[in-house]
Amino acid sequence: MAGTSSCTKEEIVQAYIAPLRSAILVDDGFPRYEQLVNAEKDEESPWIESKTAARVVNMCHRRSLICDIENRSSDLLSKEQLERITKSDLVVLDYHLTPKDDADVLPALAILDTLAETHHANLVIVYTKYDLNKALRDVFVRFRGIDQSADFPSEYDATDLSEWDPEFDADTLFKHLAGDRDALKNLIAKARDDLRRSGVDQKHFYEVVKAGVELWLRKRYRHVGAPNRADALDITRSADDVAVPWIQFKNVFVAFVSKLDESTDLIDALENALLAWNPGVVRIILSYARSRMQQRGFTYEQVTAGAADQQIGLLYHALESEEPDETVRLRDMLRRLFDSVRRELASDSATFGAEIIHDRMSSTPVPPNSTADEKKRYFIERAREMTRESDSQPVGDEQVIASLNAFLCSRDFDASHLWAGTVFLDESSKNWWVCVAPTCEIVPRTPKSGTWQRDLHPSLPMLALRLEVTKKMSVALNEATQGKHIFVRGPNGVVALRVLDAIAGHPRPETLILQDEGRVDADQKFRAYAIVKGAAGEPALDARTFRVIAQLRSEYADRFLHQTGHHTSRIGVDFVSLGEPEKITEDVGAAAPA
Numbered sequence: 001m002a003g004t005s006s007c008t009k010e011e012i013v014q015a016y017i018a019p020l021r022s023a024i025l026v027d028d029g030f031p032r033y034e035q036l037v038n039a040e041k042d043e044e045s046p047w048i049e050s051k052t053a054a055r056v057v058n059m060c061h062r063r064s065l066i067c068d069i070e071n072r073s074s075d076l077l078s079k080e081q082l083e084r085i086t087k088s089d090l091v092v093l094d095y096h097l098t099p100k101d102d103a104d105v106l107p108a109l110a111i112l113d114t115l116a117e118t119h120h121a122n123l124v125i126v127y128t129k130y131d132l133n134k135a136l137r138d139v140f141v142r143f144r145g146i147d148q149s150a151d152f153p154s155e156y157d158a159t160d161l162s163e164w165d166p167e168f169d170a171d172t173l174f175k176h177l178a179g180d181r182d183a184l185k186n187l188i189a190k191a192r193d194d195l196r197r198s199g200v201d202q203k204h205f206y207e208v209v210k211a212g213v214e215l216w217l218r219k220r221y222r223h224v225g226a227p228n229r230a231d232a233l234d235i236t237r238s239a240d241d242v243a244v245p246w247i248q249f250k251n252v253f254v255a256f257v258s259k260l261d262e263s264t265d266l267i268d269a270l271e272n273a274l275l276a277w278n279p280g281v282v283r284i285i286l287s288y289a290r291s292r293m294q295q296r297g298f299t300y301e302q303v304t305a306g307a308a309d310q311q312i313g314l315l316y317h318a319l320e321s322e323e324p325d326e327t328v329r330l331r332d333m334l335r336r337l338f339d340s341v342r343r344e345l346a347s348d349s350a351t352f353g354a355e356i357i358h359d360r361m362s363s364t365p366v367p368p369n370s371t372a373d374e375k376k377r378y379f380i381e382r383a384r385e386m387t388r389e390s391d392s393q394p395v396g397d398e399q400v401i402a403s404l405n406a407f408l409c410s411r412d413f414d415a416s417h418l419w420a421g422t423v424f425l426d427e428s429s430k431n432w433w434v435c436v437a438p439t440c441e442i443v444p445r446t447p448k449s450g451t452w453q454r455d456l457h458p459s460l461p462m463l464a465l466r467l468e469v470t471k472k473m474s475v476a477l478n479e480a481t482q483g484k485h486i487f488v489r490g491p492n493g494v495v496a497l498r499v500l501d502a503i504a505g506h507p508r509p510e511t512l513i514l515q516d517e518g519r520v521d522a523d524q525k526f527r528a529y530a531i532v533k534g535a536a537g538e539p540a541l542d543a544r545t546f547r548v549i550a551q552l553r554s555e556y557a558d559r560f561l562h563q564t565g566h567h568t569s570r571i572g573v574d575f576v577s578l579g580e581p582e583k584i585t586e587d588v589g590a591a592a593p594a
Helices: 009-017 033-037 050-062 079-086 106-117 132-144 170-177 181-197 202-220 266-277 281-305 308-320 326-363 372-385 397-409 452-456 473-478 554-568
Strands: 022-026 066-070 090-094 122-128 235-237 246-249 252-258 422-426 432-435 460-469 485-490 493-498 509-514 525-533 539-552
Touching: 009 266, 009 281, 022 050, 022 079, 050 066, 050 266, 066 079, 079 106, 090 106, 106 122, 106 132, 106 252, 122 132, 122 266, 132 170, 132 235, 132 246, 132 252, 170 181, 170 202, 181 202, 246 266, 252 266, 281 326, 308 326, 326 372, 372 397, 397 473, 397 485, 397 493, 422 485, 432 493, 432 539, 452 460, 460 554, 473 493, 485 539, 509 554, 539 554
Parallel strands: 022 066, 022 090, 090 122, 122 252
Antiparallel strands: 235 246, 246 252, 422 432, 422 539, 432 460, 460 493, 460 509, 485 493, 509 525, 525 539
16 A cells, blocks of 8 residues: 555544444343343243343443344344344344354354345444454454365376375465465465375466365355355455454454453444445545435435425326336435435535544655646545545556546446447447437437427337447546547556547447337446448448446536537538649738739
């Protein structure tokens, strides 16, 4: 990482801790409230951790948290009881929930899995008497999964490789699983002698060790019930030497805290784990904004929805719109409505976000007398420091600016048919296009009778610009402010596409004939005819399949729509040239004719 700009504890508290309202303690050694009430009637069920339970409950109450206890194993919980756990703002989870079987961690891992897949953020404290790093690695493997199909290359079936049981260094192996590029090199280096003795060619060391890692996990982590996958891309985790280990995956953040130290304040430990996670300025601001929406409650809804006449109008528009897909109609209505939410959120969060950014910038002000390029590099470095950037996957300046431009001008496509500004790819020729037909002209509907469009229906003519891929991103970025390129995030990263002719600077419209009214299927594909030259030189229609990649934001789509309309409506005038322009020198100061 180029630098460090860690979030402060106050920022963590405001964004993640202050919004907490409730906690649930999941521990087979803690008594539920109804069991405490009936304790005299149930003398055969002593709760060996009642004092610990009381300490944790009091800890929650000091933080003004509503607190509950659940002590049944996840396989004994009803669907409603499990949902009650997932609805709590904070879960304190005992890692061993099976009485008299300290080796069984599956119930706790099942609850963590459920929390990771919910549709809201979950903060969890795994509270255990056992080794914290062992628990962290268990949870990591459960989240990541194990590739059950991984095997050595078939070339080595006749060797002793099938019996190879690598003794990988666990620390190095888990660094590799977490994305450390050097860790895999170290694993290969340490296994080199064993591989050579087994007759493995050096060119296969990489794939053999990768398969060996999965076999190693299968043997040593059967107890975690890991799914058949191997994907650590969405997982971030702490190093092994931190005071409070932590892991973040999908919608769950887990801090690991020991039960053995009775002086530990669990919420303080959670704060320290979040502080070490250092989610970055943008995520902290978003988390704060999310909590602000919840805190403002009904008043927020009232401000956003507006008066009754506006609400009726919005719903009417969603009901009567010509868009054939009712889900898309509602999405379009909500997009307009959420513009109001966006303004309210920006207003609510601006002060909080501005203070965070100001604190970081004031400690390292812009160097005096900096050139424009130096200032750009300075601000990129400050932005990089304010973002949680993986050491194993450094992000270069070019990638940063390309990604920014893609975000500024395009977004994901989420409609049922093509719109003005829809960017799509010809899957056969690999040519890129952008739709520059007015959206109202390509809504799936039956055209008026007596028109050419009615004769073609359900085919539909559409104007589009053929785009040119700029192979060298730096070239497109250097010309970005000229407005001749668009940037979209494709399957393999950001792509720069030239829209306007490189020399003349004007658009080059072509007509495509859409099939099935230009509807886009579930795979984001549609079919259309391109007008091409036939075998005898005559115009012909060539059926092609296109894949939608992105949607230009409205102002960018409107700009190219306007430029195309201006270009197609140009007026030609008749003049006579004396000679080649480059051979004629204009005499600007020549005298007027006598």
